Amino acid sequence: xxxxxxxxxxxxxxxxxxxxxxxxxxxxxxxxxxxxxxxxxxxxxxxxxxxxxxxxxxxxxxxxxxxxxxxxxxxxxxxxxxxxxxxxxxxxxxxxxxxxxxxxxxxxxxxxxxxxxxxxxxxxxxxxxxxxxxxxxxxxxxxxxxxxxxxxxxxxxxxxxxxxxxxxxxxxxxxxxxxxxxxxxxxxxxxxxxxxxxxxxxxxxxxxxxxxxxxxxxxxxxxxxxxxxxxxxxxxxxxxxxxxxxxxxxxxxxxxxxxxxxxxxxxxxxxxxxxxxxxxxxxxxxxxxxxxxxxxxxxxxxxxxxxxxxxxx
Amino acid sequence: xxxxxxxxxxxxxxxxxxxxxxxxxxxxxxxxxxxxxxxxxxxxxxxxxxxxxxxxxxxxxxxxxxxxxxxxxxxxxxxxxxxxxxxxxxxxxxxxxxxxxxxxxxxxxxxxxxxxxxxxxxxxxxxxxxxxxxxxxxxxxxxxxxxxxxxxxxxxxxxxxxxxxxxxxxxxxxxxxxxxxxxxxxxxxxxxxxxxxxxxxxxxxxxxxxxxxxxxxxxxxxxxxxxxxxxxxxxxxxxxxxxxxxxxxxxxxxxxxxxx
Numbered sequence: 001x002x003x004x005x006x007x008x009x010x011x012x013x014x015x016x017x018x019x020x021x022x023x024x025x026x027x028x029x030x031x032x033x034x035x036x037x038x039x040x041x042x043x044x045x046x047x048x049x050x051x052x053x054x055x056x057x058x059x060x061x062x063x064x065x066x067x068x069x070x071x072x073x074x075x076x077x078x079x080x081x082x083x084x085x086x087x088x089x090x091x092x093x094x095x096x097x098x099x100x101x102x103x104x105x106x107x108x109x110x111x112x113x114x115x116x117x118x119x120x121x122x123x124x125x126x127x128x129x130x131x132x133x134x135x136x137x138x139x140x141x142x143x144x145x146x147x148x149x150x151x152x153x154x155x156x157x158x159x160x161x162x163x164x165x166x167x168x169x170x171x172x173x174x175x176x177x178x179x180x181x182x183x184x185x186x187x188x189x190x191x192x193x194x195x196x197x198x199x200x201x202x203x204x205x206x207x208x209x210x211x212x213x214x215x216x217x218x219x220x221x222x223x224x225x226x227x228x229x230x231x232x233x234x235x236x237x238x239x240x241x242x243x244x245x246x247x248x249x250x251x252x253x254x255x256x257x258x259x260x261x262x263x264x265x266x267x268x269x270x271x272x273x274x275x276x277x278x279x280x281x282x283x284x285x286x287x288x289x290x291x292x293x294x295x296x297x298x299x300x301x302x303x304x305x306x307x308x309x310x311x312x313x
Numbered sequence: 314x315x316x317x318x319x320x321x322x323x324x325x326x327x328x329x330x331x332x333x334x335x336x337x338x339x340x341x342x343x344x345x346x347x348x349x350x351x352x353x354x355x356x357x358x359x360x361x362x363x364x365x366x367x368x369x370x371x372x373x374x375x376x377x378x379x380x381x382x383x384x385x386x387x388x389x390x391x392x393x394x395x396x397x398x399x400x401x402x403x404x405x406x407x408x409x410x411x412x413x414x415x416x417x418x419x420x421x422x423x424x425x426x427x428x429x430x431x432x433x434x435x436x437x438x439x440x441x442x443x444x445x446x447x448x449x450x451x452x453x454x455x456x457x458x459x460x461x462x463x464x465x466x467x468x469x470x471x472x473x474x475x476x477x478x479x480x481x482x483x484x485x486x487x488x489x490x491x492x493x494x495x496x497x498x499x500x501x502x503x504x505x506x507x508x509x510x511x512x513x514x515x516x517x518x519x520x521x522x523x524x525x526x527x528x529x530x531x532x533x534x535x536x537x538x539x540x541x542x543x544x545x546x547x548x549x550x551x552x553x554x555x556x557x558x559x560x561x562x563x564x565x566x567x568x569x570x571x572x573x
Contacts, residue, residue, distance in 0.1 A: 189567035197572070231565045239573060240565065 007040045008033075012236035014229075014292070015203045016045060017243055019091065019176055020125025021152050026090050028292040029243035034229065035290050036312040046313055047287055049294045049302050050091035050127050051083040052249045055106065055114045056098035062259045064272045065249075065297045076114050077121040084124050087302070093127040093295040094118055095250070099140045100131035108143035115147040127154040127295065129178075138165040145169035154178060156245075157208055160191060167195050170204075178245055180208035183217070185224050189231075192239045205242040206293060213251045214282045221246075222289045229290035246286035249297030252279045280304040287312075314554045314563075315354060315542035317386050317410070318347030319513065321377070322358035332359065332369060337376050344377045351551035354410060355381060356544050357398070358388035366394030374398045378406065386435075386544070388412040392422050399430040408433055412544075413475060416440035416454045416461070424465035433471040435509055436462070438494070444477070448493035451476045455498050459506070473509040473542060474498045481527060482518045488531065495538040510535060512545040529553040536561065 009032075016030030031043040058066050058073050066073065072082040076094060083089040096111045098104040115128060128144045130137030137157075142165060145155050156178025158166040163179065170177040179195055181188040188209050196202045209224040225244055231237040252258055258275035260268065268274060279301035283294050287309065296302050320343050323329050331339040344355050357373040359366060366389060374385050384407035387398040395411055402409045413435035414423035427434040438445060438454040445451045455474045462472045476494035479487040491510065499505035512535075516527035532543060532550050536557040543550065555571055558564045567573075 186566050186568075189565050190569060193567055193569045193573060197569075227565075235564060237565055239567070 005039075008037075009041055010233035010236075012233045012238075012241060013042075014232055014243055015205075015241050017176055017204070017206060019127075019152055019154055020123075022123065024123035024125060025152070026125055032233065034233065035288055038313065043313070045292075046309055047292045047294065048090055049283075049296055049305060050093040050125075051087060051089040051299075051302065052093045052095060052295050052297050053079045053083065053118075054095045054097045055111065056104055060097075061297065062253055062275065064258075064275050065253050068299050077117040080118045080126075081121045084122055087299050089124060091125045091127060092118070092122060093129060095129045095131070096140055096144065097131045099136055100133050101136055103131065108139045111140045112143040112147035115144045119148055119151055125153065126151065127156070127178075129156050129295075132157070134159060134161040138162045141166050142169040145173040145175055148175065149173040152176070154206060156180065156206070158191070158195065160187070163191060163195055164198065167198050167200050171198075171200050176204045176206060178206045178208050179242075180210060183210045183212070183220050183224055185209070185227050185231075188224070188228065189237075189239050192242065196239070202238065202242065206245050207240070207242045208245040208247060211247045211251045211282075211286070213248075213255050214278060214285065215257060216251070216255055218282060218285055222285060225286065225289035225291060243292035244290055245293045245295070246283060246291035247295045248279060248283045248286065249295055252282050253297055276301045276304070280308075284308050314536055314540060314558060316352045316547045316550060316554055317354040317356050317509070317542055317544040318344070318350075318352035318547055319356050319358075319511075319544045320347055320546060321355060321373070322388075323360040324358070332373070335372060337379075340373065340376050341380045344381045344383075347547050348381045348383055350547035351554070352383065352547040354384050354386050354407070354542075356386040356388050356412065358412075359391075359394065360389065362389050362391045362394050366391040367397035370394040370398035371401050374401050378403045382406045384409050386410040386412050392426065395423065396426055396430075399426060399432055402430075402432075408471075410435060410473065413437050414458070416458050421461065421465070424462055424467050427462075427471065428466040433473065434462075434467060435473045435475050437475045437477055439477055444479070445490075448476075448490045448497055451490070451494040452497040452501065455494075455506070456501055459501060469502055469506065470504065473507045475509050475511070478510045478512065478514040478531075480517045480519075481515050488515060492534050492538055495535055495540050499539050505539065507541040508539070509542040509544065510540065512543040512550065525549050533557050 013032040014029045018027040026048050027045045028048045030045050033041040072079045080092050098106040130141050154176040155170045157180035179191045181191050212221045228240050231240040258278050276298050283305045359369050387395045409432045411434040414420045415437040436458045438451040476491045481488050495508050498508050515531045516524040532553050559566050
C-alpha cells in the first residue's frame, strides 16, 4: 500500500487583509494551514515585506544599512519612491521616529505633511508607524490617519496605553490597525478583544506580538507567534485570527552583531554581510513562526527572504 | 465546548402553545436569546409528534434559522419528521445533528437518514434491554453502535455518543457512571469519539434553586473528562463552559474571556 502522508486540517482561518488601492494593493493572510504547509489546505497569499523608511535622516541606523539609501534618505518622499521604483518594494513602512520627544520632537502637523508627501509619491500601500512613544503617538497618529484618509493604509501601533485614540483614528479614516503587546500572548488576545469591543472590525486588525532579533529573545517572539497561530487555526479562536507583523529591521539593526566592525572582531567576518544575514535569518524565522507581514531595512536581506518565500510557497 | 440550547422544547408551555398556533414570535425570541447567551446549536424538541410531525419540524427549522445563524438539533422520535427537518435545514450555518438513535433496532433507520443527508447524529447508549447498569455497559453498547454506524455509512466523527444522564435524586450512582463513560467512550476510537449529554436531567426533580448548581458543577466534571457537547440552557452554563475551557487550555486566556 502506498504511503499517504497524514494531513492536519483546521477549523480556523487567518483573515486576509488587503492594503492600499488600485494596482498597487496587496493582500496577505487568508490561510487555514500552518505557515507554508500549502499541501494541507489553502494558503492563497504570500507574506508581504515592506521597506522601512523614516521621516528624518536615518543617522541612527548603522552605516551598512544607511548606505543603500545614500542620496535619497534625506527626503521621505524621494526615499519612498526609490524603494518603490528601484527596489520594487511591494509596500512601504514610514516610521515617524522624528516625532519622538527625545528626538526631533516634530509636531503632529509635521507628521501629517510627511504622510501626504509620501502618499503623493507612491502607488504601493503605506504603513504608518509612530515613534513608539505611548503618549506622543496618539496625537501623531490621529493627524497621520487623517492625512491618509481613505488610502487604506495600516496605522500603528495601538498599545494598551493608547489604543482607544489610535483605534478611533484608524476607524474614522478607514485604515487597518496594528495592535501591539509586549511578548505576552494573553495580553495580545486581550488587546484584540478591547479593540474590537470599540466597534473596530476584527478583520481589519494586524497583531504585533513584538519582535526581537536573533540572539536577543527571538525564541520568545517565535513561541508567542506560534501559539497565536495555533489558537487561530486549531482552536478557531476568532480573536487570534488577524495576520501577524514582524517588525524586524528596527530590532536587528540596533544589536552589536550587526554593527561590531570586523577590525575589532575578525572572527565574526564582514560586518556588512553579517548584518544582512542577521536581518534575513531573523525575518525567515518569524515567517516560519507565522508572520504574514514583515518590515525590513536592507535591500539584500529583503531579496534573500523573498527568495526563501519563493522556495517555500 | 458546544452548548446545544435546550429551551425550545414542547415540554415548556409557552413553546408548546407557539408550536400549536404556528406563532413564530416566541420561537424566534427564545432561539435568539440562546444564541446570544452562547449556544452553538439550537435543539428543536417537538416530542413524539405523531400527527403532523413533518410540517411541525419543517416549520421549526425554518422559523429558527430565519433569524439565528446556527445549525439545528432535530429532537423527535418521529423519523419522517426528522427527514422533513433535514430537507429544509440550512447547512450554511453548520451541519444538523439528529437527536437521536440508539442500539434499539427500531432506531436504526435514523442512521440511514444521517448517512443520506450527511447529518451528524446522537447515539444514546441504550439498547432494547433497558437502562445500562454502569459505565462498562454503556461503553459496550457504544462499541456496538459504532459498528452499526459504519455499517450504515455514518462516519464515526459524525456520531455523538450519549451515556444517558439520569436523575441524581433517584439514581445517584449513575452520576459517576456517566462521568466514567465519557472518558471510556473517547478511548473507543482515534481520533476520540465525540460525546454529548442532556445535562439538566441530572437535576430533574430537584428543588428549583439547586438545579443550576447541580447542572454547572456536573458540567465541570464532564468537561474535565473531555465532553464535546451538552444540551443545556446557555444562560445557566455558559460561564462554566467558558471557564473550564480556559482552565483545560482549550481556549487561550484573556481577561475578557467571559465576554467572548
